[in-house]
Amino acid sequence: MDALKQELKEFIIEQLNLEDVNVEDIANDDPLFGDGLGLDSIDALELIVMLDKNYGIKLTDPKQGRAIFESIDTMAAYITEHRAN
Amino acid sequence: MSQSYKIKSYCHIKAHEVSLNGKVIYANDSNTFSEFIKAAYKSEKTKYPKFFKMDNLSKLAFLAADVLLKNENFDPEVEQNIALVFSNKSSSLDTDRKHQETIQDPSNYYPSPAVFVYTLPNICIGEVSIKYKLNSENSFFIFDSLNARHLKIYSDILLSNKKADEVLCGWVDFEDDSHYEAFLYLVSLEGNTDHNEHEINKLYNI
Incomplete structure (x- = not known):
C-alpha cells in the first residue's frame, strides 16, 4: 500500500504539473481538492482517466470521484480494492 | 472627426528573449x-500556479500579457475593461497534435482532459482574462502573418464604440520549440506612438 501511495503522489505531481511540490509535501490524508493541494475539475478528470489507464478501473459515475479522490489514503484504498491490473 | 488612438506599450517574446517597449528584459539560452x-x-515573480498547467500557446500569451499589464500597473484584483484581440498562424496546432497522439491508437485510447481543453486557440485569451478579471470583448483571428490593418481597424471600432477602454492586441503563435512568437501591444487614448498600420508593423519588426 505504501508503494502505491508513493506512486500516486509521483503521478499527481508529474501529470498534473504541480510546480514546487515534492512527494514529501503531500501527506496521505491531505485533501487533494479545495484548500489542500488545490486540484481543479480538469485534474479530477485526469485522475479518472488515470484510474482507467493505470489500474483498469472505470468510474461510470463521475460523482463517485468526490469520495475516492478525497486524499491519497482514499485513492489507494479504492484502487487496492478494485484494481484490474 | 474620428478619435485617434495610441500604442501605449508593447511586449515581444521570441528567440528566448522577452522585451518590453523595445528593451530586452529577460533572455536565456x-x-x-x-x-x-x-x-x-519565474523571473517575473508572478505567483499563479495555474501557469504550469497551461499549454505552450497559453503560456506564451499569458507571459506577454502579464509583462505588459504589470508594467501598466493594472491591479489584477480590479476588473478592467480591456478588450483582447489576438491572432496567429498556427491556431492551437501544437496542442491538437498532442491530443491526437493520445487518441491515435484505438487499443490505447486515453485522451487527456488537461490537453483537450487547450485544443482551441482562444483558450489563451481565457487564461489572460481569468488572471486579470477581464469580462471584456475578445476575438481570436487566424492569418498567415501579422495583419496590422485588420487589427488596427478592429481595435479602433471597439474603442470608438465604447466597447472597451483599451485594447490588448497582437500576435501569439506557437508552432514548435524553434518557431514561436508573441507580440502584444496596448491600444489606448494615451501613449507616444500613433496607432496605425505603419507603426504596428514597425514595432513588430524591431
Missing part, C-alpha cells in the same frame, strides 16, 4: 521552449 518560458515566468 535554454534548449527548449518549456525551459525558457518557465524561467522567464
Whole structure:
C-alpha cells in the first residue's frame, strides 16, 4: 500500500504539473481538492482517466470521484480494492 | 472627426528573449521552449500556479500579457475593461497534435482532459482574462502573418464604440520549440506612438 501511495503522489505531481511540490509535501490524508493541494475539475478528470489507464478501473459515475479522490489514503484504498491490473 | 488612438506599450517574446517597449528584459539560452518560458515566468515573480498547467500557446500569451499589464500597473484584483484581440498562424496546432497522439491508437485510447481543453486557440485569451478579471470583448483571428490593418481597424471600432477602454492586441503563435512568437501591444487614448498600420508593423519588426 505504501508503494502505491508513493506512486500516486509521483503521478499527481508529474501529470498534473504541480510546480514546487515534492512527494514529501503531500501527506496521505491531505485533501487533494479545495484548500489542500488545490486540484481543479480538469485534474479530477485526469485522475479518472488515470484510474482507467493505470489500474483498469472505470468510474461510470463521475460523482463517485468526490469520495475516492478525497486524499491519497482514499485513492489507494479504492484502487487496492478494485484494481484490474 | 474620428478619435485617434495610441500604442501605449508593447511586449515581444521570441528567440528566448522577452522585451518590453523595445528593451530586452529577460533572455536565456535554454534548449527548449518549456525551459525558457518557465524561467522567464519565474523571473517575473508572478505567483499563479495555474501557469504550469497551461499549454505552450497559453503560456506564451499569458507571459506577454502579464509583462505588459504589470508594467501598466493594472491591479489584477480590479476588473478592467480591456478588450483582447489576438491572432496567429498556427491556431492551437501544437496542442491538437498532442491530443491526437493520445487518441491515435484505438487499443490505447486515453485522451487527456488537461490537453483537450487547450485544443482551441482562444483558450489563451481565457487564461489572460481569468488572471486579470477581464469580462471584456475578445476575438481570436487566424492569418498567415501579422495583419496590422485588420487589427488596427478592429481595435479602433471597439474603442470608438465604447466597447472597451483599451485594447490588448497582437500576435501569439506557437508552432514548435524553434518557431514561436508573441507580440502584444496596448491600444489606448494615451501613449507616444500613433496607432496605425505603419507603426504596428514597425514595432513588430524591431
